[in-house]
Amino acid sequence: MRSLILLLLIVPLLGAFELGLHPTKISSTVTCFLGKPEVMNTTNNGNMVNSCYIATSQGYVVIDSGSSYAYAASAYKAMHITKELPVILVIDTHVHDDHWLGNGFFVAQGVRVLGSDDFAHNSRIDSPTRIQTHISPQAYANTIPTRPTEMIDHDTNLTFGTTKLQFHLIPTLAHSAKDLVIFLPQSKTLFAGDLVFNDRIPSLLGGDINGWIGALEQLQKYGATTIIGGHGYKTDAEAMTMTYGYLTHLRHAIRNALHAGLGIEETMNTVTLPEYKHLKMFETLHRSNVEAAYRTLEWEQ
Numbered sequence: 388m389r390s391l392i393l394l395l396l397i398v399p400l401l402g403a404f405e406l407g408l409h410p411t412k413i414s415s416t417v418t419c420f421l422g423k424p425e426v427m428n429t430t431n432n433g434n435m436v437n438s439c440y441i442a443t444s445q446g447y448v449v450i451d452s453g454s455s456y457a458y459a460a461s462a463y464k465a466m467h468i469t470k471e472l473p474v475i476l477v478i479d480t481h482v483h484d485d486h487w488l489g490n491g492f493f494v495a496q497g498v499r500v501l502g503s504d505d506f507a508h509n510s511r512i513d514s515p516t517r518i519q520t521h522i523s524p525q526a527y528a529n530t531i532p533t534r535p536t537e538m539i540d541h542d543t544n545l546t547f548g549t550t551k552l553q554f555h556l557i558p559t560l561a562h563s564a565k566d567l568v569i570f571l572p573q574s575k576t577l578f579a580g581d582l583v584f585n586d587r588i589p590s591l592l593g594g595d596i597n598g599w600i601g602a603l604e605q606l607q608k609y610g611a612t613t614i615i616g617g618h619g620y621k622t623d624a625e626a627m628t629m630t631y632g633y634l635t636h637l638r639h640a641i642r643n644a645l646h647a648g649l650g651i652e653e654t655m656n657t658v659t660l661p662e663y664k665h666l667k668m669f670e671t672l673h674r675s676n677v678e679a680a681y682r683t684l685e686w687e688q
């Protein structure tokens with residue numbers, strides 16, 4: 388009898404990869420899973436990205452569905468340990484696959500998923516996905532790349548119970564072609580997606596340094612007291628300081644190099660920004676960031 392009970396307990400877990408996400412309470416209504424400041428690999432298995440859920444009187448609103456089916460399933464389980472509420476909406480902040488490959492889990496349950504219309508142009512749903520080639524096959528199991536069920540091309544507002552949500556699309560290439568930010572005006576909480584990194588160096592690959600700095604200057608006007616980025620543990624009013632500082636220092640140094648007539652190789656060797664060297668992923672990303680920014684800024688000459 389005891390072995391039968393044990394079997395009944397174990398069988399449902401077989402085949403279901405347990406990512407073991409840990410919720411961090413940010414405020415009375417916002418809880419987040421803050422991923423490790425690392426590149427995706429077979430150790431973190433995609434737990435290297437931030438996602439959150441907002442408790443409203445109608446149900447949970449999820450910000451980013453995460454890097455896989457297993458990620459979304461683990462988030463869902465943790466949410467329901469906190470409080471039994473239905474998930475009424477998932478929002479995808481941008482097209483990079485570590486943020487939305489969990490969509491399939493929620494769409495299979497009939498949940499509405501909202502993202503920008505950039506998903507129609509720039510999200511890759513063919514295999515293998517970037518995440519798939521970096522995490523273990525067990526962790527990726529059951530993941531079906533699924534675009535949002537609703538793609539918006541303009542700013543909008545939604546209200547669930549008494550919770551107001553403002554959606555703002557960044558109209559120019561910044562971190563991605565069309566980053567979507569969500570602001571809760573009542574609690575001054577800003578979900579900035581990958582426009583905000585901290586605890587690690589951001590990646591400029593596929594982005595635009597001028598557009599990104601401009602977007603952060605727009606976000607600064609919100610006066611948010613809680614800011615949750617796509618990567619990093621810091622969630623207070625200063626959470627965007629590191630990204631803004633790094634990008635503006637980088638732009639300043641590269642403009643100086645361009646004025647001095649330096650080529651791209653020389654610039655990559657001299658713009659070393661040692662004040663950011665202590666941050667995670669500096670060695671992996673900084674040189675390629677210099678290259679990406681140089682390619683944009685050389686056109687200003």
Ligand SMILES: [Zn+2]
Nearest residue numbers: 481483562581
């Ligand atoms: Zn991204």
